[in-house]
Amino acid sequence: MKIFTPIKRVPDPYAKVRVTEEGRxxxxxxxxxxxxxDEIALxxxxxxxxxxxxxxxxxxxxxxxxxxxxxxxxxAMGADRAILIETExxxxxxxxxIWLAELCRQEKPDLVxxxxxxxxxxxxxxxxxxxxxxxxxxxxxASKIEADEGAHALRVTREVEDGRETLQVALxxxxxxxxxxxxxxxxxxxxxxxxxxxxxxxxxxxDLAEPVPGIELLALETPPPxxxxxxxxxxDEFCSLLQAALNAR
Amino acid sequence: xxTDAFSPLQGGAFLEKPPTGTFFKELFTADELFMxxxxxxxxxKEVMPCAAAMEAGENGQMPGLLLKAGELGLTGAAxxxxxxxxxxxxxxxxxxxxxxxxxPAFAVACAVHSGVGALPLLLFGSDEQKMRFLPELAAGRKxxxxxxxxxxxxxxxxxxxxxxxxxxxxxxxxxxxxxxxTNGGFAHLFTVFxxxxxxxxxxxxESDAPGFARGRExxxxxxxxxxxxxxxxxxxLAPADSLLGEPGQGxxxxxxxxxxxxxxxxxxxxxxxxRALALAVEYAKQRKQFGRAIAQFGLVQRMLAQSAAQLWLxxxxxYRAAGEMDAALLSGAPMHLALADCAIECAAxxxxxxxxxxxxxxxxxxxxxxxxxSEEYAPAQLYRxxxxxxxxxxxxxxVRLSLAEAWLxxxxxxxxxxxxxxxxxxxxxxxxxxxxxxxxxxxxxxVQEKQQQAADLSDIAIAVYALEAAEMRSRQTIRNRTLAxxxxxxxxxxxxxxxxxxLQRLPGGQRVExxxxxxxxxxxxxxxxxxxxxxGGVF
Numbered sequence: 034m035k036i037f038t039p040i041k042r043v044p045d046p047y048a049k050v051r052v053t054e055e056g057r058x059x060x061x062x063x064x065x066x067x068x069x070x071d072e073i074a075l076x077x078x079x080x081x082x083x084x085x086x087x088x089x090x091x092x093x094x095x096x097x098x099x100x101x102x103x104x105x106x107x108x109a110m111g112a113d114r115a116i117l118i119e120t121e122x123x124x125x126x127x128x129x130x131i132w133l134a135e136l137c138r139q140e141k142p143d144l145v146x147x148x149x150x151x152x153x154x155x156x157x158x159x160x161x162x163x164x165x166x167x168x169x170x171x172x173x174x175a176s177k178i179e180a181d182e183g184a185h186a187l188r189v190t191r192e193v194e195d196g197r198e199t200l201q202v203a204l205x206x207x208x209x210x211x212x213x214x215x216x217x218x219x220x221x222x223x224x225x226x227x228x229x230x231x232x233x234x235x236x237x238x239x240d241l242a243e244p245v246p247g248i249e250l251l252a253l254e255t256p257p258p259x260x261x262x263x264x265x266x267x268x269d270e271f272c273s274l275l276q277a278a279l280n281a282r
Numbered sequence: 283x284x285t286d287a288f289s290p291l292q293g294g295a296f297l298e299k300p301p302t303g304t305f306f307k308e309l310f311t312a313d314e315l316f317m318x319x320x321x322x323x324x325x326x327k328e329v330m331p332c333a334a335a336m337e338a339g340e341n342g343q344m345p346g347l348l349l350k351a352g353e354l355g356l357t358g359a360a361x362x363x364x365x366x367x368x369x370x371x372x373x374x375x376x377x378x379x380x381x382x383x384x385x386p387a388f389a390v391a392c393a394v395h396s397g398v399g400a401l402p403l404l405l406f407g408s409d410e411q412k413m414r415f416l417p418e419l420a421a422g423r424k425x426x427x428x429x430x431x432x433x434x435x436x437x438x439x440x441x442x443x444x445x446x447x448x449x450x451x452x453x454x455x456x457x458x459x460x461x462x463x464t465n466g467g468f469a470h471l472f473t474v475f476x477x478x479x480x481x482x483x484x485x486x487x488e489s490d491a492p493g494f495a496r497g498r499e500x501x502x503x504x505x506x507x508x509x510x511x512x513x514x515x516x517x518x519l520a521p522a523d524s525l526l527g528e529p530g531q532g533x534x535x536x537x538x539x540x541x542x543x544x545x546x547x548x549x550x551x552x553x554x555x556x557r558a559l560a561l562a563v564e565y566a567k568q569r570k571q572f573g574r575a576i577a578q579f580g581l582v583q584r585m586l587a588q589s590a591a592q593l594w595l596x597x598x599x600x601y602r603a604a605g606e607m608d609a610a611l612l613s614g615a616p617m618h619l620a621l622a623d624c625a626i627e628c629a630a631x632x633x634x635x636x637x638x639x640x641x642x643x644x645x646x647x648x649x650x651x652x653x654x655x656s657e658e659y660a661p662a663q664l665y666r667x668x669x670x671x672x673x674x675x676x677x678x679x680x681v682r683l684s685l686a687e688a689w690l691x692x693x694x695x696x697x698x699x700x701x702x703x704x705x706x707x708x709x710x711x712x713x714x715x716x717x718x719x720x721x722x723x724x725x726x727x728x729v730q731e732k733q734q735q736a737a738d739l740s741d742i743a744i745a746v747y748a749l750e751a752a753e754m755r756s757r758q759t760i761r762n763r764t765l766a767x768x769x770x771x772x773x774x775x776x777x778x779x780x781x782x783x784x785l786q787r788l789p790g791g792q793r794v795e796x797x798x799x800x801x802x803x804x805x806x807x808x809x810x811x812x813x814x815x816x817x818g819g820v821f
Contacts, residue, residue: 062761105312
């Protein structure tokens with residue numbers, strides 16, 4: 034099975050982010066990492082391989098040269114090769130989907146396995162849009178993935194409001210993954226050294242397609258600090274405080 | 283140690299020449315940082331779940347953890363690829379070792395195994411000895427230990443009483459006992475130092491040798507998770523090929539392996555100190571007294587600021603030393619000479635990291651108040667665990683004297699000269715220390731009778747080494763520039779003041795001028811604010 038795992042370079046979700054005066058993210062002191070949901074997707078691809086399926090895994094990133102760090106990280110985790118779709122543009126979800134779709138048309142993976150969302154913008158858009166552009170089946174928010182033997186399909190369990198839902202999705206397909214699917218491994222040090230010499234291909238985004246941005250980022254603002262809470266001495270006081278707060282609205 | 287036959291290297295050059303560059307953490311590549319992250323995850327997922335049980339004295343888990351560290355690649359980090367190692371630079375090794383400090387007992391067990399445990403063999407073993415043992419050590423399948431110290435010979439290691447006798451039928455019989463052997467409870471391979479016909483020599487002794495026995499676990503103040511035992515050699519038989527290096531040359535493996543060992547001990551201490559600062563910051567923010575978080579109080583801020591400045595300084599010195607060791611290793615000199623040449627730098631790094639960590643941990647405990655004294659909170663164990671770092675791999679006193687001794691020797695032999703003139707505080711400190719050295723040690727003679735002066739001069743040399751590294755780093759670093767510069771200014775003030783106290787009492791010593799006139803009180807609170815904002819870390 035040929036698997037694509039798109040990975041996004043995002044600020045470390047545990048880092049404190051600052052906004053510059055121009056309303057942009059202050060990236061100077063920021064640490065970047067693979068979007069944790071994408072890391073889970075890559076881990077799942079590795080597990081499918083370890084379960085016996087013959088698998089070729091390609092990590093794909095969209096962005097500039099800085100993304101090479103995250104692609105090398107994916108190679109160290111176990112991806113066989115990496116592709117960087119090179120662009121300096123502040124790409125929105127639609128643009129990313131169009132580029133990925135074009136790459137999928139050329140490379141014909143059986144499965145695109147990716148995070149349900151990225152931790153920086155939390156749009157949850159690229160997976161579904163990609164499936165739409167390719168007219169492939171999709172299963173989102175996967176919490177369990179099993180290869181359906183011989184059927185050339187996957188059984189995907191999703192956690193929905195009132196329980197679990199199990200889908201069978203024919204390949205090729207796009208599957209987006211949720212947090213509880215697995216816990217990514219830590220990488221052995223020799224694998225990090227070996228990743229230096231694994232193939233990493235660069236493709237100019239403009240050679241794939243020239244999409245027009247649909248969304249423009251106007252400004253970022255830091256939310257105002259929250260006013261400190263108040264401890265109520267009794268349930269009665271709590272209720273009257275609550276009532277006063279509601280009345281004030 | 284024998285230093286004949288080598289002069290092309292540049293150990294101690296900083297005492298003569300202005301600095302030309304240093305290694306600092308911001309120079310690590312993305313994949314080196316990723317390795318550090320892997321080690322952190324390994325510590326969290328594999329080691330920390332066992333930490334409490336190990337602290338309670340169940341060190342049966344340590345061999346299994348070291349085997350997992352072997353799968354990770356950590357135990358082979360220093361060894362060449364042909365033995366299954368990764369051959370990482372000392373800088374990267376230092377970073378990885380620092381990451382293990384979250385569990386000091388594991389960190390020490392791992393550092394002893396892959397450092398002083400494996401290095402004598404790597405440096406002086408025959409090809410056969412190396413092929414036989416190193417792949418096993420790199421993989422963590424066999425654990426190594428270093429058996430130098432005896433009950434009666436610690437700092438004076440060459441006075442060891444253990445003897446080895448060459449047997450008519452081939453092989454050696456060893457008689458004696460070794461004390462304070464880290465990993466003693468489970469190690470398979472011991473580098474044992476013994477007198478062979480009165481000549482100090484090194485032997486590779488396996489734990490299944492007839493006549494080999496382990497003593498009981500020592501009841502220690504700290505590092506309870508780490509096995510420390512005596513090794514008893516009661517007519518222990520070692521095969522003919524167990525001699526490591528030449529007869530009478532035992533001091534070479536003993537002292538060459540100590541230098542990288544000191545770097546590793548410095549790295550663990552620094553990691554522990556950094557953890558203490560982070561704990562102190564976290565606690566100071568949430569603990570409220572008199573209606574305010576104690577982080578807002580000036581005296582708490584002063585403790586945080588001083589810990590941060592000194593830790594930052596120690597970190598700069600540590601990575602400078604690691605970088606210089608890498609340079610020495612790349613110089614083309616034989617590996618053991620390259621390592622031996624870094625004696626002054628490694629002494630400086632070990633001393634400043636361990637002393638600073640002890641102070642930072644003491645401040646952390648103090649900030650925790652009564653809770654700091656309770657075993658239910660983290661500072662108490664840190665406080666117990668850090669204490670031995672000023673003792674093993676050379677006590678602080680021996681380290682200071684060895685630094686002064688090496689400096690004097692290199693001056694005497696003409697390998698180092700009078701320091702060049704310069705106008706930085708570090709340059710002036712160097713000149714002042716050199717003047718005192720000339721005045722106090724005629725013909726750059728030996729230190730024995732003047733230990734106090736020698737130790738004071740070492741302290742100045744160490745301050746110079748660290749300040750130069752810090753100055754270079756604060757000029758170049760991009761991340762958290764304000765924090766780096768503020769930490770440098772505070773460290774500069776403190777070190778200048780400390781050195782001036784020493785220079786005032788040293789015969790021939792002269793005070794140097796303070797280079798910045800920043801208000802120390804304001805500097806403390808500015809740095810404390812920055813440290814609090816940064817959660818105590820990331821510089």
